[in-house]
Amino acid sequence: MTADESSTPVGPVRSTGPAEPVSQAGPDAPAEPELEVGVGPWPGEWPRDHHYDPELLAQGDRRNVVDRYRYWRREAIVADLDLRRHGFHVAIENWQHDFNIGTVVRNANAFLAAEVHIVGLRRWNRRGAMVTDRYQHVRHHPTIEEFAAWAAAAGLPIIGIDNLPGSRAMETVTLPRECVLIFGQEGPGLSDAARAACSALFSIAQYGSTRSINAGVASGIAMHSWVRAHAGPPPG
Structure with a gap:
């Protein structure tokens, strides 16, 4: 495909007026909690299925994978995808x-x-x-x-x-x-x-x-x- 015309850099945008505050909250306002990706360590007794990775079960799974593959070994995920x-x-x-x-x-x-x-x-x-x-x-x-x-x-x-x-x-x-x-x-x-x-x-x-x-x-x-x-x- 040909190049997108909007890809040419135009440099920083300068403002001629005062900067707008990012937040109206005061200095003592509580910080917004950071969203955690994935899941933490497996609660309770570990599953015995060979798909699961002991390290992920112990430490949690923060990978960008769908829920059905949580805690699975990478090789097990690839093998399952290969079936479909x-x-x-x-x-x-x-x-x-x-x-x-x-x-x-x-x-x-x-x-x-x-x-x-x-x-x-x-x-x-x-x-x-x-x-x-x-x-x-x-x-x-x-x-x-x-x-x-x-x-x-x-x-x-x-x-x-x-x-x-x-x-x-x-x-x-x-x-x-x-x-x-x-x-x-x-x-x-x-x-x-x-x-x-x-x-x-x-x-x-x-x-x-x-x-x-x-x-x-x-x-x-x-x-x-x-x-x-x-x-x-x-x-x-």
């Missing part, structure tokens, strides 16, 4: 250390993609993934040609998501149940080689003044479109 992963994969080109990759991985975890494929540079900024890369399978392909060869061997059509001339509106089609959704580098979008490898190109409808949305946002929209077509409700 969806039929779509996600790929993103990485020629300039795109900061959107972390968001794409986080979205792939949220929508339970089979795998994330990073095409190009192996290194990527993991901060945006918010640790979800520990639970999501991520595969690296040095070139588009190698990625395309892998997809062909796996029998998966490559579906490009970009607002290119000739792209069909994604809102008018149903994404294939088994496929790879590929997103381009922030700025130039899909490379010529990636476009040539795609069996179809779809665009996301936009109604405002900006020319594009970034790849991280586009990936979430596309994955949710797949989920609406092919997935049932998530487990309780």
Whole structure:
């Protein structure tokens, strides 16, 4: 996808008037309590199921995981997710250390993609993934040609998501149940080689003044479109 026009830094905003106080409370007002994430140590007798991590049971589980995975070992969570992963994969080109990759991985975890494929540079900024890369399978392909060869061997059509001339509106089609959704580098979008490898190109409808949305946002929209077509409700 092409670069978001609002990404250009504009510098600090200066005020010409007096600063507005942050709070009207007096100096002796009680501090607001900090919200704790997760759960504390397991109360009572520990469960004996092999899914549970003794260290987490003893110290508490502050990870960003759903309640059904509280106190579980990471390997046990991944194994359980593997039983339910969806039929779509996600790929993103990485020629300039795109900061959107972390968001794409986080979205792939949220929508339970089979795998994330990073095409190009192996290194990527993991901060945006918010640790979800520990639970999501991520595969690296040095070139588009190698990625395309892998997809062909796996029998998966490559579906490009970009607002290119000739792209069909994604809102008018149903994404294939088994496929790879590929997103381009922030700025130039899909490379010529990636476009040539795609069996179809779809665009996301936009109604405002900006020319594009970034790849991280586009990936979430596309994955949710797949989920609406092919997935049932998530487990309780």
